[in-house]
Amino acid sequence: xxxxxxxxxxxxxxxxxxxxxxxxxxxxxxxxxxxxxxxxxxxxxxxxxxxxxxxxxxxxxxxxxxxxxxxxxxxxxxxxxxxxxxxxxxxxxxxxxxxxxxxxxxxxxxxxxxxxxxxxxxxxxxxxxxxxxxxxxxxxxxx
Numbered sequence: 693x694x695x696x697x698x699x700x701x702x703x704x705x706x707x708x709x710x711x712x713x714x715x716x717x718x719x720x721x722x723x724x725x726x727x728x729x730x731x732x733x734x735x736x737x738x739x740x741x742x743x744x745x746x747x748x749x750x751x752x753x754x755x756x757x758x759x760x761x762x763x764x765x766x767x768x769x770x771x772x773x774x775x776x777x778x779x780x781x782x783x784x785x786x787x788x789x790x791x792x793x794x795x796x797x798x799x800x801x802x803x804x805x806x807x808x809x810x811x812x813x814x815x816x817x818x819x820x821x822x823x824x825x826x827x828x829x830x831x832x833x834x835x
Contacts, residue, residue, distance in 0.1 A: 694768035697800040701773045704805065705763050713749070717742055721804040728810055755821065757782045761794065773798045779812060783820040790820035 700719055707715030726739040728748060739748055752759055759781035767774040775798070780791040792813040799807040 696803070697771065697773050697798075698766045698768060700800055700803065700805065701766065701775060701798050702763070705761060705775075708761065717745070719805055720745065720808075721802075721806050724805055725807045727808065729812055729814055755784060757784045757787070771799050771801055773800060781820070785821060788820040 704716055704719050707713070707719070720742065723741050724745060726745045726748065728739065739745060759779070761777060761779050763775045763777035765776045767776075775794075775796045777794055778791060779794045780789065782789050794810065794812040796811070797807075797809045798805050
């Protein structure tokens with residue numbers, strides 16, 4: 693089961709990198725609980741279902757000329773898959789590059805990703821964008 697779960701999560705990253713959003717959503721449960729870090733550029737906190745994920749991901753092309761997630765390590769504990777890697781991108785507004793680390797935690801059940809939680813250094817992204825997060829982004833997270 694662990695190998696199957698890792699294969700599923702690897703396929704999500706590959707589909708994202710190839711711009712195959714159908715391939716991403718095919719692997720996500722319809723009711724996925726998607727959680728972005730507080731002060732993340734596209735959203736903050738929990739986003740329910742495919743509509744929430746689409747809302748978060750729709751901001752990427754507006755903000756980033758290029759963005760890459762480069763998973764390096766996958767760890768399994770029961771139904772959870774932990775991914776550690778690098779992320780890098782180039783902000784559209786400033787042309788500035790950024791590179792940082794990320795950790796993502798997925799829970800898989802029934803061959804679909806049920807939950808996702810991202811951890812990353814949002815300050816590096818905001819520096820690249822030449823902005824600061826707005827009060828609604830900062831206040832929108834969960835404690």
